[in-house]
Amino acid sequence: MSERVFKSLTFAAASLTVVLAASFLIVLWFSGFEAWKTFGLKFLFTDVWNPSSGEFGALGALSGTLFTSLLALLIATPLAFAAAMWASDAPKWIASPLSRAMDMLAAIPSVIFGMWGIDFICPHFGFSLFSASLILSIMILPYITAVMRDVITMTPDVLKESAYGLGATRFEVVKDVILSFGKNGLAGGIFIGLGRALGETMAVLFVAGGLNMIPSGLFDGCTTIASALANDFAEAEGLHRSVLFALGFILLMLEFAIQILAQLYLKRGKIK
């Protein structure tokens, strides 16, 4: 195969992904247009959800999405950091298999997490915002941990040694040197986790309770955009269907924004 043919093939493949991404946005926008036309910007700020009377607002699902994701981050980030710190320091024969096991968590299908959650988490915390966050935090743990492991090993040994050499404790070295050296990379890892959490569907659908309104407490039922879409889409018609597309559009924009932030921070973390 000539160089030129190969180059045009790879270029075509690369362009295709861009075209696909753009077409997602276009389809979501036009299929949701009726919803935007009917409710205007108010759609973003109300949490009514009444398919029988044709009244819809995005705020219920949107707030559920944000609350569950942020709470999941709050739970997962310190755990991931601790796990990554431990793995960077523990003897290889145990750190290595445990890190692999952690990576394996990422390969478990979402629906399995959902089933597990119904049996092991919901009996304690109900079908609730908290249960959904807990499941999400376990699901994003491997992603954040993997990035943090990289960041921690990126900190040069000689930098750590010079902090220890000044009489710093292990905690001080982590806090003052590793965290400040790797803060961009760590932020990148957190955003990657956030991106995963925002779009997570099946597991949340199983345990969140499916209540489409602004959650009033940790242990109240809620829903997220992704799980509302999965739940309603098959039987939605007319305006209801268009509303779901509009919700999908909001989710996609959120995800794009988070992805861009994640890439930005990861890139900044690599410099120097």
Place this chain on the structure above:
Amino acid sequence: MKLNRKYKIRTDNLSFWYGERQALFNNSLDIEANKITAIIGPSGCGKSTHLRVYNRIFELYRGQKAEGKILLDGENILDEDVDLLDLRRRIGMIFQKPTPFPMSVFDNVAYPLKLHYKLKGSELEARVEAALKGASLWDEVKDSLGKNGLALSGGQQQRLSIARAIAAEPEVLLMDEPTSAIDPIATAKIEELMDSLRERFTIVIVTHNMQQAARISDTTAFFYRGRIVEVGDTKDFFNNPKDPLTQDYLSVKFKK
């Protein structure tokens, strides 16, 4: 040896292992107070390893082990119950590469002061200034103390590392090939600086540069394959080496 010499560190029968591999063999070496002792030798001879025992920095790594005695003012620093944090305040270390932390020039130098003395405000500022002056860096950075330490030139970064190492008033400075990563002009500045630091600190420098050892040190020790071959007053050592291995090394026979 003259009797009136005052020794800061006495190393007695020091052996060292990287896992199964022994790197130092029953070495004894005395370090004179307020003098510069240079350790020279070919790559892999154990000179850096020896230095890294003095502040027990090697303990950060699994499987590294030292045996023997190192007496700092008569107290064995290899004892279990030695306060490591205080030991490292008393013995500062400078590395091959400059190691500014990713923070401002001021915060870099203030760092050890905050660790050990919990200083604040004007007292902290005065100590930072004194350390920067001590490292001959003050005039170059006094108007940009808020600048990131990483934005300085290589030579300045190394002097910043020295300022940080002397800020908490250690008694001993360990220097592990401190000029091997910087240019000749910056190297000259650091050698000049070391000459002035000798009044306040006991300095041990590891160097692969024999001319440097000859220029700046009072005592020179030659390491070869984990053993100390010869120690002597620097002038004597270079003009009149006694051991055939030293003679060979100095005539650059097996420098490679």
